[in-house]
Amino acid sequence: MTLNTFGTREEAIAVLARYFVQTAQDAIREDGFFSVALSGGSSPRALYEMLAGSQFRDKVIWNRICFFFGDERYVPATDATSNYGMAKASLLDPLSIAQEQIFRVDTSLPPEDAADNYQQRLFDFFKTEEPRFDLVLLGLGDNAHTASLFPGTSILQETKPGVSAVWVEAKQTWRISFNAPLINEARHIAFLVFGPEKAAAMQHVFSGDNNANLYPAQLIRKEHTAWFTDEAATALLPAS
Numbered sequence: 001m002t003l004n005t006f007g008t009r010e011e012a013i014a015v016l017a018r019y020f021v022q023t024a025q026d027a028i029r030e031d032g033f034f035s036v037a038l039s040g041g042s043s044p045r046a047l048y049e050m051l052a053g054s055q056f057r058d059k060v061i062w063n064r065i066c067f068f069f070g071d072e073r074y075v076p077a078t079d080a081t082s083n084y085g086m087a088k089a090s091l092l093d094p095l096s097i098a099q100e101q102i103f104r105v106d107t108s109l110p111p112e113d114a115a116d117n118y119q120q121r122l123f124d125f126f127k128t129e130e131p132r133f134d135l136v137l138l139g140l141g142d143n144a145h146t147a148s149l150f151p152g153t154s155i156l157q158e159t160k161p162g163v164s165a166v167w168v169e170a171k172q173t174w175r176i177s178f179n180a181p182l183i184n185e186a187r188h189i190a191f192l193v194f195g196p197e198k199a200a201a202m203q204h205v206f207s208g209d210n211n212a213n214l215y216p217a218q219l220i221r222k223e224h225t226a227w228f229t230d231e232a233a234t235a236l237l238p239a240s
């Protein structure tokens with residue numbers, strides 16, 4: 001596990017953008033394509049915009065990349081809170097990514113069917129029931145959730161790689177999410193976490209008591225995981 005802490009969120013995002021490009025170039029060189037599960041929420045938007053911007057857009061063979069979503073809000077794709085919608089606006093459309101390279105959750109189905117359908121599409125794409133993404137991008141909620149692995153939810157108990165529907169009582173909404181075993185299959189996992197509002201969650205994940213039911217990001221395995229953070233988010237961690 002590598003904890004990269006920068007003075008500002010902009011620096012963290014720029015280094016993660018370079019990491020994304022390098023990981024993609026390595027995978028495309030070795031396997032001919034790169035599979036990435038994008039994270040949602042607000043933090044990654046600036047990363048996606050940077051990747052689609054003049055500094056990085058010519059550094060990757062974008063038509064060799066398949067885009068997936070580590071979790072999705074159970075809303076229409078056109079909804080302002082859709083993770084797919086955010087990635088479409090900030091990354092996929094600006095790079096003219098073809099539809100056949102984009103694997104979004106079909107939220108027109110009932111929640112459990114949407115999860116089963118997505119899981120089957122992953123199994124079909126990777127031709128295995130243990131899909132191994134080249135890269136899974138993650139964020140961290142201020143309650144130490146990641147993807148849609150929320151505290152106290154049944155998805156936290158799952159032991160086989162898969163996708164599940166998660167009822168999030170606190171938000172009174174459904175989510176569709178990779179479970180921890182699926183995330184942990186990835187060759188590379190990268191967290192992007194910045195801002196003082198994440199400091200307590202970072203402390204719980206890095207140095208709090210071992211309680212994944214309360215702090216679900218603790219489920220994400222340590223090796224092959226790189227954190228890209230700013231000083232505000234790591235302010236409560238012991239000085240390294």
Ligand code: 6PG
Nearest residue numbers: 040041042043139140141146147
């Ligand atoms: C989501 C994300 C979620 C997110 C964290 C952090 O759908 O919301 O997948 O896990 O990464 O909640 O969100 P922010 O980046 O908005 O703080």
